[in-house]
Amino acid sequence: MEENKRRVQLSGNEAVATALRQINPDVFPAFPITPSTEIPQYFSNYVANGLVDTEFIPVESEHSSMSAAIGASAAGARSLTATSSCGLALMWEELHVAASNRLPLALALVCRALSGPININCDHSDSMGARDCGWIQIYAEDNQEAYDNMVQAFRISEHADVRLPIMICQDGFITSHAVMDMELLPDKAVKDFVGEYEPERYLLNENGTMALGPYAITDYYMEARRAQAQGILNAKKVILDVARDFEKISGRKYGLFEEYRMEDAEFAMVLIGSAAGTAKDAVDKMRESGKKVGLIKIRVFRPFPAEELAAALSKVRGIAIMDRSESFSGNGGPIGGELTQALYHARCKAFTVNYMYGLGGRDLQVIHVEEIFEELMALAATDDPKNSVSYRYVGLRDVADPDHKQISYLCKPENSEQA
């Protein structure tokens, strides 16, 4: 009997675990950390119940889980692990090892704030902290996307033009622990889509030898880094090709980013992750009252779709660039920095404001998004560069504004901004 697509209600964690069950990877080393713990937890049930024949390895730290995943990938196995926050931070050294050795593997990341103060809730300081480790990074708005991205992960990571590790990110608690209705693909469809892993070079190849993890002196290092960069550069096309194939089995369309009501938008918001869903409701509401607003949800942050984003934003007057992680650069967040660079190169004259929101799980509501748009319009109307530089904190408690009259505050050396 042919299996059908199934509507189900799952948490984001169970959705990703289900994708992994359908993929049936070879090796899954794991160490628990909130809020990603449920992924290996569900998966270990699948192992115990014989639904997968994966080698599940409980290890003693995230440094070890990533090391074991790397070892397994080098040996020729399809491997992955899952983590959050400080767990990802502990993997930092290994993240570079995985990427520089061009080892395909996946990491199911459930985004959570980094210490300190200690906080278990969602922001992107873990994933953004690891943005320069050579990994592909794909983000999800909801449970469906987390599942869909996981199904596509290995096809991208293992592609001969790419061969780089891939991080499939979703928002801690907001999607990982929320049950939502979504659609599962039939097991066989996922199995056929992902295919068998047939590595060309691997340590356990009985017909060949291989030395991995070289020392490279100055004479080679730059060439080696440039060669590695080629994998990331190639990834854009591969991600789109895989998305096209995925659309054929799922009916769901994915790109490097999603444009929402951007056709004639004069003001746009650019953001990543679950807040995009909330912002879409705000955009609809503002559209009803005749305001020409739209949004772009970045799905692929690594490789960064710089030219494509600049083209999509070429006609807008103002852009609110939303960051959910502090860079402590004194100059805004990572999306703010990278997107304004892209806009500059494209000679885009849009008025940009970089907003810091949602740190440590701080809620972003529909009303906040509307207020941010209103503020953006007002700031853009001044056309004064001083209203564009640096970045602003959303929903901050500030001594100058005990009644919260203002939606955001400029980050600057002086204590506060007059309300």
Added chain:
Amino acid sequence: MIEIRWHGRGGQGAKTAALLLAEVAFKIGKNAQGFPEYGPERMGAPITAYDRISDTPIRVHSNIYDPDYVVVVDESLIDSIDVTAGLKEDGAIIVNSPRDKAEVEAQIRAKGYNGRVYTIDARHISIHTLGRYFPNSPMLAAVVKVSGFIDENVFLENMEASYKHKFAKKPEVIAGNMEALRMALRELK
């Protein structure tokens, strides 16, 4: 869209009840979202959980600030938490309490809420039907009855199927849970 906010303490099952409610809504063809909001990770700490139930797809990912219904699983929270915050006047609050309804109602009125107030003695129902204190099933039945988004019989049929699946290895608890639901539907005040 119906929005529901649950107040309980860690370990009491408010989160599980919220997820169960979303599942019930999903099973009858609604779009539903159920999610917890965690504070300190310890037993007994106040936790909040939420449900959104809608006929159209749900995209919003924020917490709920203007709920249609509030469910208080642990009535000791009424004094320490603003349980009626943002609660719509044409909505309702359901409190798990063995006290007289008038007394609970007065306590809620004193907080400035003028909408409907319901009480349910989930402890009594749970002990009577299950022999132990699991407030989930009675509270779930109460919120279904008050919100009326699903026919009671359809609800009971769906829950029976759910329990049969969930308790496949302990079928002896299915009858007790079903009785807890029926008793709660009858005893909601």
Added chain:
Amino acid sequence: MDKKTTEAQKLHVKCAWQDLTEGLTITDAANSVEFETGLWTTVKPTFHPEKCKQCLLCAPACPDSCIPVKDCKRGEFDLAHCKGCGICVASCPFGAITMEVDA
């Protein structure tokens, strides 16, 4: 020596980034013979055949396989890969190997 170009031989300081192997992995076995690494040392072992009893304790002790063995007898050192560690000297019970300063 086989004349085919091995992956290891392709890696040299003048090769462009496009010519590097992926992740700088090397898939040819036993490619050390292609690289003379004996120039790094300042001392070298000297073999004194007159004292040698051909016990062959030295040959397996050498970390760089610099002591060739043929027909159950060791021959002269292959200094192209010797790092001058002196383990062979310590392994010889007969004083048939000494370390000399490389002139």
